[in-house]
Amino acid sequence: MVEAQKYFKFDWITIFLFFLLVGFGWLNIVSASHSGETINYLDFSQPYGKQLMFIFITIGLIIILLAIESKFYERFSSVIYILSMLSLVGLFIFGKNVNGATSWYDIGGMTLQPSEFAKAATALAVAKYISDLNTDIKSIKDQISVLAIVAIPAILVLLQKDAGSTLVYGCFIFILYREGVSAAYLLITLSIVILSLLSIKFGVIATSIVMVVIVLTHHFTRKRKPLIIQPISIILISVLICYGVKHFYDELLPAHQKDRITIWLSLEKDPEKLERMKKTIAYNLNESERAISSGGLTGKGFLEGTRTTGKFVPEQHTDYIFSTVGEEWGFVGSAFVVIVFVLLLMRILHLAELQKSQFSRVYGYSVAAIIFMHFLINIGMVMGLIPTIGIPLPLFSYGGSGLMGFTILLFIFIKLDSDRINQW
């Protein structure tokens, strides 16, 4: 009786939202990968057939994840983390190069992307470390340790030319903040981002002047003035950052990434060049926006999207899957997807706050933050709000590793959460 009850203690709302996204995602994969022929859903040579298979495998995976004892995840988190890092390192030797990124293992025709699993492993490791009784997250030493745990996978995926995934690891700053790290870290990060964008958009000198004015005004209007050396060093560091970022952008950044930023910040004014960019570097973005825009209020209907059927948006079943939603389901469908994501994320956060163990709470926070970063970057990119960064839409985009990685990430938390309910 007790055993039977236990299974119904899972958070069914989260599970429902999960399947809603996976199911709707699959419908859009069908649209994005078919080209007008009759659809055989069990045709495993087609992406939609494969994805259906992955979904079935995922269901099996979920049963296993929920069957495992919760303590297992906490106890073995270090082992899981180390194994996961090794799998990333192994890519340098055994990895398969696809589209310029060495992110895949080729195992008997099936490809596996270890970076998709590394996020869950890192989340476990960070949760474990922070929740350790000996850890004081306010101490610099422990902060550096956590940074190292996060930086290792972040740097490894960057070396494999998967810059998008590296960015995702930036989300751990939210977790640290939640766990008590000074807000200064967040503010400094934010300031650096703003300074960088300003100096690229308006130039180093203009940005520096604005910076000087703001800092000095602040300094001289304060009642208790610190030593003058403080504002001056802030200014010096800022100018250095501005200059460094500008130099990096101008000289070091690979051309294709530079162009993406150029387009995003509308820096290119020559209409002829811009037109050419629209056909080359910004082709995906342009087609994606047009596809979304053409959907109108209610969309063209399932399998009726002309741009989707004609495959005008490259990578539409993977990174650009949201443009299919836009074209075929219109504003109504797209807004629905955004709302479901927001609900899912808030539900996870809400559950995380309810956790009694710090491990579960930190882990839950990590789950929400990781999924959120993907959601933010992917949909932002597809709609042209963020420069093009290749990253899948969780639970939605085509890809077995991605789907399984996010399933593991989420369902470990659901399992941990069920424990909270069971701990009477």
Add this chain to the structure above:
Amino acid sequence: MRQLLLFIIIGITGITFIGRLFYLQIYSSGDENLYDDNAIRKVYDYPKRGFVYDRNGNLLVDNQPSYDVMFIPREVKPLDTLDFCNLLKITKEDFIAIYNKAYNYSPRLPSVFIPQLTKEDYAALQEKMRKFEGFYIQKRSLRHYQTTIGANVLGDIGEVNNAIIDKNPYYKMGDLIGKQGVEISYEEVLRGVKGIKFIQKDRFNRDLGPYKNGIYDTLPKQGKDITITIDAKLQEYGELLMQHKRGGIVAIDPSSGEILLMVTAPSYNPNLLVGRDRSKNFTKLYNDSIAKPLFDRGLKAQYPPGSPFKVMNALIGLQEEVVTTEDQFSCRMGYYLGSRRLTACHSHVSPLSMNGGIAQSCNAYFANVYRRIIDKTKNPDEGMDIWSNHVKSFGLGNYLGYDLKIGNKGRIPDSDFYDNWYGENRWASTYNISNSIGQGEVETTPIQLANMMAAIANRGYYYTPHIIKNIEGETIDTKFTTPNYTTIDKENFEPVVQGMFDVYNNGTAYSLQVPGIEICGKTGTAENFMKIDGVKTQLTDHSIFVAFAPKDNPKIALAVFVENGYWGSRFAGKIASLIIEKYIKGEITRTDLEDWILRYSLEHEYEKPYSGEDFGINKNSTLEIVDDIEYKRLKEQLKKLSS
């Protein structure tokens, strides 16, 4: 705060995304239709363009196949340009220029690479076509003229330009559209409606099959054949008579308003404006600013009408009851006001009544009549307007409303005109007495004069002149079958008609009589000027003649105008008599007139102003004949025409 931060960021992100979606999908999403959707290929099926027949059922214009080399810039793969250029007879620079122009228009849409290949070029190219990726051949149909005459009437078709495409979405790049003549007037009737197939394509431009199984596809609607009112034989005859002259002839059937012929000289062979050489030839014709072969003199040449306009003043005089047919006016080689001669005249019997006035074309007679009309009321303004309204009721002074796209309004002054010119109450009938003899401020075009003749022939009404006789399965516009009445009563026409008849009987056209046909006519000469090196210089008068025949139940009314032909019966009158005889009898008995017209050329007269030397006009000009070879050629053409 620590617990809420991520919540808030997630919420803001969600709202931002929905806002962006709203902007993209609702705010800035225009009604995207199938035509703008670049995922749908539109394949057009061009219908047959309607044929053109003349009034006797002779086929004038039909179609011939032509092959356009089309291409989609993005899909062009590196190719053997040398081979390709040789096949198309272009240079590599041409190739690059055409490619770049099309790429700038749109890299994704089809553009014309080389339009309208000949059959031979097409055959050579077709074998190798598969080697040139991104290029394909679009079959179109071009015009095929069964005749070498009537270019100004038949017109031509050419590729639409961007301005038309922007204005009328029916037309797409490379489509053909009427450019001149009936081709433009009856463009929509002739062209039909093209069919369209929507085909789903992918981003590599490969066809994936009909869009939604073709539910939006349409079938082409064939263009309709039209019959025009032109008599091709008569037109050809008219053009032959006008060889080596400049001017225009317009002939109308008064009983219907149908335009029987419309000659402008010099003209050109309509076949010049077909196919690949169209734009080259068109430019050549266009740039001939001296002979102006593209200028339709029948419709557009606007000049003072000269003496033919006198009959108008006679009609108004009778209608306003300011003169009777018996009233006589004397003429002392001109019209005098006190001791000042306002209008000169030639020598003839004096005094003259109306009949003699018309037949002898007495200037003094009409100066008197005109002054009586204008001065009938106390205020010349009123008289002027009464006069002006009568004249305008003949269709003068405004576009006639015929179904060809070009023309000129002419000019018929009224009181406002002179008030503007001289100031109110600062002018009198003597100021514009030249209007009495068709000089001064009055200006008309040949088709307006022909129409005026038709109204006189009908004794008081005319049908709007038109070129369309019949549209396959349709009725023509009712405005062409409704009579327009002039403000002159029927009985007032008879004395004027009689006067015009006497022009032939014993008047200025005495020598132009055609046995067996009672012709009514009126000669005219019009002074004209040209600026040579900035100096206004008078040239030899234009020779003008208007006529209709037969006197009762008229079948043809016409106006002939020959530039610098001197007096009316010298060139224009002869041509008018010949055309009338040809149309009514079908053969020519006055072969002496015919020979004379073919023999004499005015080319030397047209060269004078450009020679840079001093030259004589009118009395001091001489006639020149064409050489024997040319004369023989013309005679042969004539023989072919009558067989």
